[in-house]
């Protein structure tokens with residue numbers, strides 16, 4: 001017995017030390033480190049709602065959402081009137097905190113500090129002198145969205161981001177986008193044939209949001225990695241399933257060990273992520289080895305050409321990186337564009353005079369040619385104003401995020417390294433101080449004289465595609481797709497708001513009509 005005593009003591013003390021170590025790590029991550037960050041932000045003059053450990057302000061946010069939905073019953077009159085004054089509907093907690101703390105304050109998602117910004121001048125001061133590569137992306141979202149974006153462009157940082165952006169940018173050149181236009185026309189025409197069949201069968205009410213998501217999904221899958229073969233279709237379906245798994249659940253982002261709150265969903269997302277990676281990996285390998293002889297001008301083809309072209313180490317992307325970029329294009333690209341088109345159809349349905357104006361413009365630009373092509377895009381000026389006005393009122397990307405990778409000085413305050421930033425685009429786009437008293441009216445003409453900023457009082461007040469070096473890489477692709485799809489729709493159909501439409505914009509990563517967008521569609 002005495003022989004075993006030293007071994008027993010050793011095992012026991014190792015166990016105690018290990019437990020103490022784990023406890024220390026947990027309390028450092030969950031308590032000590034956030035408390036230090038809290039004190040530092042407070043010392044620097046940043047105020048905000050008081051957080052409660054370990055949920056931060058999450059319960060306040062949930063309460064504000066519940067109160068908002070309780071105050072609007074489904075048969076409520078307010079559903080039948082469409083108000084574009086949406087900030088307090090989609091972000092009730094920020095609207096409430098703004099009233100007490102102004103346009104810059106701090107709040108907490110679990111144990112993660114966030115600096116909320118809805119003041120364009122503060123944003124300008126904060127970002128001047130910080131290069132694209134010096135911004136981080138909130139770690140808490142990187143972990144959470146890993147199965148969707150992997151280490152693709154949206155999430156990379158530092159020199160890695162520079163390398164990815166440098167390799168990918170040429171794929172989005174105007175010449176390459178022109179090559180993709182025919183894929184867009186093809187998918188849009190397929191959708192419109194389907195509409196004609198529905199209308200002929202006596203169903204003039206069409207949920208245009210569902211239609212746009214599916215068509216834009218097909219377009220982005222074609223333009224990213226080619227959907228023409230069966231594998232492409234499978235990827236597309238799995239990518240959609242993963243998005244729904246990740247964003248339709250209550251996951252307490254920012255709360256330590258939150259993966260154990262919805263373990264089934266976390267595992268499901270991981271499983272889907274792995275299946276998508278395997279499918280994309282085999283598509284890429286087939287292209288690389290020439291098994292699929294492909295002269296399609298999709299983004300993957302262009303990136304592979306780029307890779308083969310210079311072949312320099314560090315100037316190309318590995319197969320793993322290409323997989324992540326294909327996923328990033330899909331998620332970053334299809335829903336945002338589809339929502340821009342869906343909200344446009346709603347606003348045009350409410351303003352038939354703008355449908356007429358755009359139809360006249362399309363007739364002038366397309367002339368006696370049979371159909372729109374990429375060379376005509378630039379001529380559709382009024383359509384450009386409409387697109388900007390829709391992106392202002394219903395910005396599909398309702399926020400932009402950053403993380404400070406080093407201390408950042410703004411006026412006499414310091415934003416400490418590690419602080420996350422949440423830039424509230426919806427608030428700035430609906431701020432009467434920036435846009436005037438008609439801020440909540442649909443008025444595309446505000447972009448007539450000032451095509452870039454729509455007469456906004458501050459150049460950082462209109463940010464549908466973000467800002468600085470990290471601005472959206474797909475904005476020209478979106479513009480091309482938007483104008484092609486909208487021109488084809490307007491040339492063949494007119495539309496009005498269905499009596500069954502209920503106006504309920506809400507956030508599910510992007511800003512979407514949560515009860516669909518039924519319109520009554522008529523052939524011209």
Ligand code: HEM
Nearest residue numbers: 153154329332333336337340397465466467470472474478
């Ligand atoms: C209406 C359509 C779109 C909207 C509103 C939109 C909006 C945005 C926003 C707000 C950002 C963040 C910018 C920042 O952090 O400053 C972004 C980044 C990005 N977008 Fe888009 N986007 C759209 C379409 C697309 C498309 C079609 C693609 C690709 C095919 C795409 C790919 C990306 C990528 C890869 C990034 C990350 C860029 C980087 O960090 O360097 N987006 N987008």
